[in-house]
Amino acid sequence: xxxRPVERAVLYILIxxxxxxxxxxxxxxxxxxxTPEVEAVYNTIExxxxxxxxxxxxxFDPSSEPExxxxxxxVMRHAFSKDLYVLGVCLFNPAGAGLGMTAFTTVGxxxxxxxxxxxxxxxxxxxxxxxxxxxxxxxxxMFTVDAFGRSTRGMPIIQxxxxxxxxxxxxxxxxxxxxxxxxxxxxxxxxxYPMGAGCTAVSFADYFSFYQSGQINGLMGGLKAAAExxxxxxxxxxxxxxxxxxxxxxxxxxxxxxxxNFLYVQSKLAERRPKGEAR
Amino acid sequence: MTFMRRQLPxxxxxxxxxxxxxxxxxxxxxxxxxxxxxxxxxxxxSAFAMVLGINSILGQHIERVGKRRPGYGYxxxxxxxxxxxxxxxxxxxxxxxxxxxxxxxxxxxxxxxxTGVFSWMFFNMMVPMQATVFSILAFYIASAAYRSFxxxxxxxxxxxxxxxxxxxxxxxxxxxxTGWISPESTFAWLRxxxxxxxxxxxPNAAGFRGIVLGVGLGIIATSVRIIFGIEKTYMGxxx
Numbered sequence: 001x002x003x004r005p006v007e008r009a010v011l012y013i014l015i016x017x018x019x020x021x022x023x024x025x026x027x028x029x030x031x032x033x034x035t036p037e038v039e040a041v042y043n044t045i046e047x048x049x050x051x052x053x054x055x056x057x058x059x060f061d062p063s064s065e066p067e068x069x070x071x072x073x074x075v076m077r078h079a080f081s082k083d084l085y086v087l088g089v090c091l092f093n094p095a096g097a098g099l100g101m102t103a104f105t106t107v108g109x110x111x112x113x114x115x116x117x118x119x120x121x122x123x124x125x126x127x128x129x130x131x132x133x134x135x136x137x138x139x140x141x142m143f144t145v146d147a148f149g150r151s152t153r154g155m156p157i158i159q160x161x162x163x164x165x166x167x168x169x170x171x172x173x174x175x176x177x178x179x180x181x182x183x184x185x186x187x188x189x190x191x192x193y194p195m196g197a198g199c200t201a202v203s204f205a206d207y208f209s210f211y212q213s214g215q216i217n218g219l220m221g222g223l224k225a226a227a228e229x230x231x232x233x234x235x236x237x238x239x240x241x242x243x244x245x246x247x248x249x250x251x252x253x254x255x256x257x258x259x260x261n262f263l264y265v266q267s268k269l270a271e272r273r274p275k276g277e278a279r
Numbered sequence: 280m281t282f283m284r285r286q287l288p289x290x291x292x293x294x295x296x297x298x299x300x301x302x303x304x305x306x307x308x309x310x311x312x313x314x315x316x317x318x319x320x321x322x323x324x325s326a327f328a329m330v331l332g333i334n335s336i337l338g339q340h341i342e343r344v345g346k347r348r349p350g351y352g353y354x355x356x357x358x359x360x361x362x363x364x365x366x367x368x369x370x371x372x373x374x375x376x377x378x379x380x381x382x383x384x385x386x387x388x389x390x391x392x393x394t395g396v397f398s399w400m401f402f403n404m405m406v407p408m409q410a411t412v413f414s415i416l417a418f419y420i421a422s423a424a425y426r427s428f429x430x431x432x433x434x435x436x437x438x439x440x441x442x443x444x445x446x447x448x449x450x451x452x453x454x455x456x457t458g459w460i461s462p463e464s465t466f467a468w469l470r471x472x473x474x475x476x477x478x479x480x481x482p483n484a485a486g487f488r489g490i491v492l493g494v495g496l497g498i499i500a501t502s503v504r505i506i507f508g509i510e511k512t513y514m515g516x517x518x
Contacts, residue, residue, distance in 0.1 A: 003426045015421045030451035031458075035472070062409035095409070098390045098401050127325035130318035137315050142322070148391040181491075201449065209484040209491060224449055247452030249417060254443050256425040261439070264429050 011256065018252050022244035032243055034228040037211055040218030041196040042078070042232045044170055050083040052169040053161045057183065058100035058121075059092035060176035064200050065099060068174050070239035071198045071226035072103045075172055078233045080111035080118075085157055087139070087168065088121035091128040092179050097121075101147050116146070117156040123147030128179060132186045136165045165191040174198040180207055184215045198225065289508040296506035337361065367397040441478055448475025 003011075034042070045054065056075060060068045079086050088104050090096040104121040113119055122143040125131045134142040139162060140152050152158045161167035164187065171193055173183045180197045188195035194217050199207050201222025211219040220229060223246055226239030299317060302310040340354035370388040386396045430436040447453030448471040457470045467473060504510035 003422060007425070008422055011421045011425055012418050015418055019417070030455045032451045033454065033472070035476075062406040063413040065406060065410050066414065095401075095405065098398075099406070101390055102402070125322055125326075126329060127322050130321035130325070134315055134318040134322070137311055141315060141319065149389075204449075205479060205483050206487060208479045209487040212480055212484045213488075222449070224451075243451055247450040249421075250446045250450045251452055253421060253424050254446055256421055257428045257439065257443060260425040260428060261430055264431075 014252055015249060018248040019245045022248060023241065026241060027244060029244070030247060032224065032227050032231055032240070034232055035225070037219040037221075038225045038228045039232070041075075041172065041198075041220055042218075042229060044194060044196060044217060045075070045078050045082065045084070045172075048082060048084055048169050051085070053085040053087060053157075053167060054079055054170040054172065055087045055089065055164060055168045057171065057173040057175075057179065058088060058090045058096050058103070059173055059179040060099070060200075061093040061095040062099065064176035066238075066242070067200050067223045067226065068176060068198060069099060069103065070223070070237050070242075071220055071229060072099075072174055073107060073237060074226060074229040074233055074235065074239070075174075075198070076103060076107040077110070077235050078229070080107060080113055081233070085160065086119040087157065087161065088119065089131075089135070089143075090122075090124045091131055092175070092177055094124045096176075097124040097147055115148070116150065120152070120155060120157050121147045122152070128182050129186050132182060133190075135163070136187060136191045137163050139163055139167075164193065168193050171195040172198065175203065175207075176200055180210060180216065184210060189215070196220070285511075285514070288514055289511070293506055293508060296502070300506075333361075364397060364400055367395070367400060441482075444471065445475050445478055448472050448478075 048054070056072065056079070058072060076086065086104070088100050090100050100121050101123075104119055105115065107113075108115060108119055115121075122139070123146060125142065131142055140158050143152055145151055146155070164171070168191075171183065171188055173180055173195065175197060176199070180199065183195060183197075187193075195215075196218035197207055197210070197216045198220035199222070201224070204219070204221030207216070207219055207221075210216045220226065223239050223242050227243045230236050230240050295317070299314070302314045337358065340357050343354045344351045344358070367387060368389050370392075385392060385394070388395050388397065390398050390401060392398055428439060428442070430439050447456065454470070454472045457472075460466055460470050462470065468477075501510060505513065
């Protein structure tokens, strides 16, 4: 069906208003109940002991930043509030390294953590499969320097956790692309550590089968999951603020679909009607 | 020269392919060390592939500008952005140690210099622009939902109903529509989040599992073909 320019303009204006108005005039109307798959990630981190180490993979770039960056901040805040050591890496896109560096230092500073001792962000390296396999055996060999260009040799957190296998208690992969699969196949399964994942809403359905099979023990999909995690850690942020917009836009999309189908059925009925009757 | 171009790559692929396959199943320290060395090599070679990629994209856009092809103005934007970010990234002066106070303005260097030009360009230009491009999808989806998502057949109707339920079941406003049904009642399965969960957990997971298994088998088959020299398209040329 052809959409007239006026119709398209109305659709776009409604979507824009649906996004902007709840952000300009925030309200707390609809409860965002945590789903079991998000609670699973939260509970795994919650049940770790102070002093345990986890790995957070920042496998997204700025195009997925609105959905996954709030998720990253929420997970980091939870980990640091539990006094966990956190290793960070980016194996998806070099642009993701900048986001990881900012998130780690921002949340690290919030909790008074020391870069290189309590956490480290190792930065980006190409060829994910080789890097994951290598990190399972020796992190310092795969990353001789961290994202800030400092040598990892003698870095306290790398001395505490020289390899992922047997070194970390949990891995969270925040993925914009096809990184969960290699982490499962070459990281968590041979390394013997549990893994959870976060992804964009679009990828949520793709990764659900991994959650169902138990290859990942938790799954956070899109902004909604980020908002749920913020609720769980009692630190509301950008994700919670965006949920009203997302709710309204989803309902608008449903209305557009129903309206489009209503017009479609109407046009089909008009085609079937005898011409004289139509007049 | 044919040996260097045709036979040698196949020999290297065969030897390293079989070697990597074997050491994967041998848990001894020596084989693990060999595997780690190979992984380091692969990471280094992949970095060179990025250089080839940069060369390719720049070459294409320089050619487009040179021949004044339609849209060559956008190619100028790409070339100038690339040059500007590369110059800004080069660490002309030594960066202060991490955590040390920045006593003087120091504009060059990568993201480690949070007050530098590169960092400013990354966070104030690249991040918002990429996020904006992705966000524009919402408008296209709205237009497509209105224009194209039609129940023209029974299969399309099933897809449409599933899509509407999942879209509503994945947002708080949607789940609040059926929030009045008690989670303990017999009809709790009618709550939107439960219907969405079932759709994702049963039909969706079944479909995707089939796809994943197919992809896995495809990867194995292609790997075997490459190792044994049957698949040669990765060498390019086609001659």
